[in-house]
Amino acid sequence: MPKLQWKPSTILNPAPVVMVTCAGDKAKPNIITIAWTGTICSDPPMVSISVRPERYSHGLIVASRQFVINLVTRQLVRAADFCGVKSGRDIDKFSAAGLTPAPASVVNAPLIQESPVNIECAVSRMLHLGSHDMFIAKIVAVNVDERLIDAKGKLRLDRAGLACYNHGEYFGLGRPAIGYFGYSVRKRKKLKRNIKK
Template identity: 35%
Template sequence: MKVSIGSKTMALPTPAWLVGTYDAEGKPNLMTAAWGGICCSKPVCVTVSLQKPRHSYAAIMERKAYTINVASAKDVAKVDYCGIVSGKNADKFAACGFTAVASELVDAPYVAECPLVLECKVIRVEDLGMHTMFVGEVMDVKVDEAAMKDGKPDPLLIDPIVYAPEDRHYYGLGANLGLGFSIGKELK
């Protein structure tokens, strides 16, 4: 039997992404965001939703660009820090020991130490209420060679962090459960 718990942000899991931007002074900044995901295959697009008071909100509105940086589980404390501290008051790249790399494709920095990076150009902005959703066309995906297997990004080598909003905990990935569009064929 299921128990109703009401309307909540319970799509599990959510990402724990580091969103890279340049602020009004051109300083690289990071913000941890869990409200985001893939929204289109062609053109390839992802969304990230931020509240207007966030330092990164103004940066994205001004520059029309952001990066999505997928950190490994070993950097979970750094990811959490980037969600606690405002870029108005701190240099998050320096505090985390991260290296800011200027994207050649969009007006935003990315994190050299993150094994997976998406460089995004904003193509749509939707005010949804408490959050504004930024739809970013993915101009390029960069993957560390060490996180590749058979020429493709390997989720277990990337070791991404996921977030559960209701209990406010970070989690890692579990085991490989099987090949998509394949294991279900046994039910035919």
């Protein structure tokens, strides 16, 4: 397979796409769309988001040291795109995008009611990396749409219709799954249905 050698770039794909909510003492709550985010530790559960200092949300997060990561579904992709091209300096993105703010359980920033999973975060460190500042944060609470819990009490995130971001385009995650954790080493007859070895 011949390969082209390109200069270093942010080519890692697919990326998540999330709507991050933040709030200031006097400022109205805001929403910023973020692709540069990820889980960075399991215990304690931690995440990072990378935000350019010129974003309006950057100042809110620096001041409050809190934010909420709201997962994006297919139905929310248009709103997420909108929140990623408009600034809270100019408009109230909650009302402009038709999203509903709801109180979080621990942090001051609101949740987005329409998002199925809201991850409340408290910033523990900020790293100046260059174009972006990375906020490293502990997850202090998780809110899950109860309709995603099945009869056995299991979270069915596969039913949430989550979206991701791939090289400038949004994609919905499809079903059925094409594999699951550890399936490559499971005995063939123990494989769950619809999974090809």
